[in-house]
Every structure is written in C-alpha cells, then in structure tokens.
Amino acid sequence: MSLSRTRSRTLAAVGFLAATGLFLTACGPEDSAGADASSPAGASASPDSSAPAPSGSPAASGGADASEPPAGSDGTFSGKLTFLAPGKLLVGERAFWVAEGTEITGGDICGDPETAEAEKCTADDLDAAAEAGNLTVEVTIKKGIAERVTQK
Template sequence: MSLHRTRTRSRTLAAVGLLAATSLFLTACEPAGSDAAAEASTGSSAAPGSGAADGGDASADNREDGTVTGVLTYLAPGKLEVGGRPFLVADDTVIQGGDICGDPETPEAENCTADELDAAAKNGNLNVEVTIKKGIAERVIQA
C-alpha cells in the first residue's frame, strides 16, 4: 500500500472523528431554552395572555421568557428553578434580597452573588421573583 493512501485514510478517519466529536459537543451544549425546533414541529407555544410567561399556569411551555414568582429550588451550581421554570444564573444577573445575603430586615438593599443565591436555594423556602430571558435570569429579587 502506498504512503499516499495511508495518509489519505488517516486524514479521512481523523476528519470523521472530529465531526462526530463536534456533533456530540454541540448536542450536549445546547441551551435549555432552545426548543425552537420542537415548538415549530409540534406548534406548541404559550398563547399571549395564557399566563405561562408571567408565572401563571406554565404547563403548556415552561420555557417562555418573562417573570415568574415562587419558591426557589436548587438544581445544580448556577442552575435553579422557580415555579417549575428552570433557569441559569449569569455573571451579570442582578440578585437582591436580605434573606439571600445580608440583613433580612432590609430585603431590597442587599446585592448578592450567585454563590449566595445557590446557598439560599439549598436552604429552601425562599420566595423570589425572577425575570428570565432565553433561559437565563436577568434579575432575581426576594419576593
């Protein structure tokens, strides 16, 4: 077998392996709120005024943007849930509340970190109002 064929086969196998690894990576890293293809194929989407985006009955689609109020639940570091709606916490998420961090007597005055929010969620029984956009919390405020 010639050296040229061996190199061609090696390159082909390497390219196929890279393509397979890339497709697995992209599938695993797909954001939680990216169900656009599923919505397009099934036609399921919360109708305006259905309450799914504003914390009402989110059974139709719990991935809508909007504001949700309820008890905060810890899922994983930086991943929480409120009112059945999972969300991620970003570096620029505004987090405020005395029961989250600081003095419970002044709930609006305290700015908190994502780690403090995780700890408060683990302790349980914390009511918050969360503004979510594309699966990421823009704002978490103690309710």
C-alpha cells in the same frame, strides 16, 4: 504504489477525525433548535406572562430534556426558590440558570433580613439561600437565564 495507498489511508483517517470533531461540537447548550422544534406550530408565548403553564403542557414539563429551558419560559415569575444544582435553580415550576451578570437583591438572600433597603448579593449567596429553603422570590428570565432575582 504502496506509498499512495498509505497516503490515501492517512488522508481518509484525518478527514474522518475532522468530520467527527465537527459533528461532536456542532450542537452546544446555546442552540435553541431543539426547544423551538418541540413547541406546537400554532402556539405563541407571551414574554411578559406571569401565569404558570398547566402541569401537563410541554412548557411545564420542559420537553424531552429537563436541562433545556422549556419553550416560552421567558418572563417574570414568582414563587418558592428551590436549589437544583450550583447555578441552576427553580422558581415555582420554572428552571433557570444564574449568570455572572444576574442582578440579585434581598435581605433574606444575603445580609440582614430586617433591613428595609435591598442588598446586592452573589450567585453563591443565592444558591445558599435556595438550599436553606423557604424563600419566595420574583425572577425575570430571558432565554433560560435569570436577569434579575428579587426577594418578595
């Protein structure tokens, strides 16, 4: 009888650990359920909108969690580039991430600012230029990740 009691406790413990592991890994940074649920039901976002959202709106404040991209943050935005963290920048009031495939061009970002042709830059160059400040860029954002960053 004690053998079956031990087995049942072991099985219960293994089941509990498996359920806990699944629960902890169920939500990742790619999940957008939280961002979609926080937007008003009647609101529609234009993907090519370049006008910034009013400062009191949920889209501008980023909702409850500032690390998540705000709802309706897709589009092309221009403004001053600000450094938040390595790979995470801000253009105007829009936060975005820089990925490996992000196309980054501009003489003030990397290279010679006097050169007329656009130079291809790395994410590290962009981080360094953002930390230095005073750089105006145009950023195309899709799902919170920059597809293209161009010096203005």
